[in-house]
Amino acid sequence: MSDGRPGSDADGSARSDALDDSDDSDESNPHPSASAPSTEPSVAGGDDVYASEVEGKQYRGTWYLPLRYEELEESDDSDDYPESGEGGSFRLADLPRVPRVGHVVGPSAIMLGASLGSGETLFWPVLTAQYGWAVFWAFVVGVFTQFLINTELQRWTLATGESIFRAFARVGSYWPWAFLVGGLISLGWPGWAAGAAQVATTALGLDGTVALFGASLATWKLVAAALMGVIWLSYQVSSVMYNAVEVFQIGLLFVAIGAALLLVAVTGSWVEFADLPAAAGSVGTLPEGLDIAVFLGGLAFAGAGGYLNLSQSLWMREKGYGMGNYQGRVKNPLRGDDPEPIERDGFAFRPTLTNLRRWRGWWRVVQLEHLLTFAFGLLLVAPALMSVAMRYASGSTANAIQMWLGDVVPLLGPVGSFLVFSVLFVALFTTEYAIVESFVRNSADALYESYGREAGWDLPKLFWRLLTAFCVWGVVIILLFSSPFEGQEPFFFLVVGAAMSGVMMWPYTALVLVMNTTRLPEHVQPGWARVVGMWWATGFYGYFSVLLIGTWLNGLGVATFRTVPTVIGSGTGGYLLWAGYFAVQAYAVAKSAAGKREAAGTVADADEAVGRFS
Incomplete structure (x- = not known):
């Protein structure tokens, strides 16, 4: 029986990479070469719908299965296929077999890491310190609302292999440009690197200024600039740039979550959860005097928020989920690896019984991956940090970073203080890391699909140049910015970016x-x-x-x-x-x-x- 999968490239090799690029041996290629996908529906048995263990493990890295794109049949204008809009027709191929949930964890973990240093560490602990559990309902609503939005952002890519920006361009060529501008306004300010640096300098007793080229600079600014450099260097580790991000982010994520749970145990803040049931009566109401900018920032960052959420589509394509398995990955141009084509007009699958059942399986898997990693992860970590803020900073009117460092840390012993510093530093750094990744990947794709492809640009080179430019821009902003709000520079960056992210999510x-x-x-x-x-x-x-x-x-x-x-x-x-x-x-x-x-x-x-x- 045919395996129902289309063929690979001319030499029959499937490309699968983890952080250290694996060789393309026959053993790692469960799919034999074929010139085109089968046009006949397969018998829908279990082996035709679900991937074997060997095949499923390919998704633990990133998986790319090349097709002879020009030889594939084009979709027609019937109701069986997506509407092309302002774009070309799709090429027909079978939907890949469905892996297990344990094989596809990755994109949602990066999204969780992006969330920890924004709403979960900063905005929501501040809000609950001021208003108690009365605002917790909004956090829960925000998390599940973002779960719904994020999975809908994944739908087009899962079905066609195209990014969400290519989908937007099919609706109107101006949409990618609009979100690109919104992304720059909301994420172009390196507030999380600045916040992480402030935490690090305070923990190490390095507050103050240093002289550099005749100028006096706050120590945290130099540390923040160095962190931006570390982020840039990390991308040079792997030929598939997404892989470096995923590995580093997941590692940092384990540190942040472990430290947060230990903090609750050490401080005894779990007692605050006894008051949580009484807050049920406040559902749907807002406390008087609530700062709407901070609240909307909290709603946007009850999760990642704004421009960050759009990255779910691109990360899915990089991982090779669904029809994204047939699209190439963004490679590091400095590593000299062969480029992998990302086709402008993606793929569609015929609605055979097998493909329809595979779609049902894929949709279940991506939803479970996002629910178990992103949503449940947030509901585990965020309330833990909120309880600490309520116990040790109740009624505080300081901004988030000052609340943790000025109100909470002085009341804790050495172990508790160390854990606070650890949680804050790692959470803020993972968020800045994810923001750099998200902004660069989204913006490179938006520019490429809106203009660069027709102009003959190379996507990996565009990605690398934007990465370099964005990191340099972040360093410049950190070093030169002088806020009128003395002592609040990092949090000022965060409020502006968070509020703009919330506004961006509406359209x-x-x-x-x-x-x-x-x-x-x-x-x-x-x-x-x-x-x-x-x-x-x-x-x-x-x-x-x-x-x-x-x-x-x-x-x-x-x-x-x-x-x-x-x-x-x-x-x-x-x-x-x-x-x-x-x-x-x-x-x-x-x-x-x-x-x-x-x-x-x-x-x-x-x-x-x-x-x-x-």
Whole structure:
């Protein structure tokens, strides 16, 4: 019986790499070469749907299975395949067999690492120190809302092998540019490296200034600049640049989680959890006097947030999940390895019984990977750190970094202080690491798909140059920035980036909802429960974004744009902002509902692809 997989490159080799690149031996290639995928549906037995142990292990690194792209049949305009929009047709290939969840852990671990140094270490401990468990409901809602958004961001890549930015470009060429600008505004400020450096210098007793080239610089600035250099150097370890990030991030993640749990044990802060049930009555309410910018930053970073979330699509492609298995990986141009093509117009699979059942299996696996790693990881670590903040910094009005270093550490013994320093440093550093990775990978892909491919640019070289430029930019900003808020420089960076990330999530959540329900065929569309969930997500981030925008404008002296939580009582311009919000929400709901209705019954046996929470 055929294994149902399309062939590989001309020499029949499948490419699979861990951090140290493995050789392409016959033993690591479970798929024989073939000129094209089978056009006949396979008998849907277990071996046709699920990968063997040998095959599944290929996903523990990154896996690329090249195809003879030009020889593959092109998709037509029928309801069986994704709509091409402003792009070319897809090439047809079978969906790869489904690995076990234990074989595919990686992208969500990086996302968890990105989350620890933002909302989970900074914003939410500050909020709970000030307001107690009364705001915890918003954290839980934020985590599961981001779980839903992140998995919907993965859907297009799993089904086509294309990045989310290529999908956006099919809708309109301006979308990748818009999110690129938003990403620079929200992530272009190296606040997490600055925060990690401040923690390190305080722990080591190196507070103060040093003379450099005739200028006096704060010690933390030099340490932060050095951390940016360490991040840049780490990318040179592996020929597949994603692999270095994954290995280093997972290692740092274990350190951060272990230190956080030990901190709870050493400080006895677990007693704070006894008050958690009493906070159930506060669900849906906001405490009076809550800083809306910090709160929206917390919502955006109840998880990674903003531009960071878009990386889920690209990390999936790098790992080789689903149809992304047939796309190349971004290689390090300094290592001299052969480049791997990332096709502009990706792939689609025929809706045979086998492929439909494989889709159901893949969707279950990627959801479980994200739930068990990202969502449950956050719900384990974040409340632990919140309990410490409530026990030792209750009522503190300091910013997050000053709260930990100025309020909490002085009350702890040597072991507790060491653990606080360890958690903060590692969490902030992992977040900065993930931000560099996310910004560079997203921006390189957005630039490449919007302009660079047609201009003849090389994606790996573009990635490497952006990596270098972004790290240099971070060093320059750290060294030159002088904040008017004395003593709050790192946290100032964080609030600006976090709030902008929250605002950014509103438009791309609505766009992904509409795209996945109107441009994907019936068998890979989100189910109605997920569609309703995305209606909620769009409304959720849109509501708080309008509140924040109105608050900002009011603070700048434009009182007419003042917005209030109840809507009624806003300024004249504020009502215009609310009108825009309701218009966007109405469009997203109507368009997605119409897409679902129009696709219903258009693909034979589409129910074979439907699983729990499809």
